[in-house]
Amino acid sequence: MRSQDIPGDLSEILFTEAQIKARVQEMAAEIDRDYAGKEPLLVGVLNGAVMVMADLYRALTIHAQMDWMAVSSYGSGTQSSGVVRILKDLTQDVVGRDVLVVEDIVDTGLTLTYLLENLASRGPKSLKLAAMFRKPEANKVHIDMAYVGFDIPNKFVVGYGLDYDGRYRNLVDVGILDPKVYS
């Protein structure tokens, strides 16, 4: 789906498919460099990270593995609830592994703070975070974001895995959802 397929739904296009693709390549190059000689385990957070994981993972030139977790987040609203539950856990053991969590977006960081603490307690060799988008609120919590795609305004955005009520994940661009869609 492209932005022209949903006329009026976006108040602004923030990043085009080409811009996102280019940035993912840059992030992958950094990860290649930092993990040279290692074989990291990329941990994606369902469902939002599906797109960034698929692109980032394929852009790597080093060996890496992939696993997934699902946690509860926004539900159908546009505000973080602060309630985090593990709905699906990893299938692999992370003890002694170089774990790189791959996230779509960090907003309040509530979800990630919980997730990172939980993963840290399992004894990985290293634990880092890659997120495609970061909102200003994310700077208030102490999360070390090793790889960030883009800093974005404090608006509700959709596309490239980010949804509103299950929709727009398949939008190839990323844009600000017009408030009329959810008001």
Ligand code: IMP
């Ligand atoms: P946080 O706990 O506030 O950092 O929120 C994390 C999760 O909320 C993300 O993984 C997304 O699933 C969702 N989220 C946060 N901001 C947005 C947004 O602007 N659009 C769509 N989903 C969002």
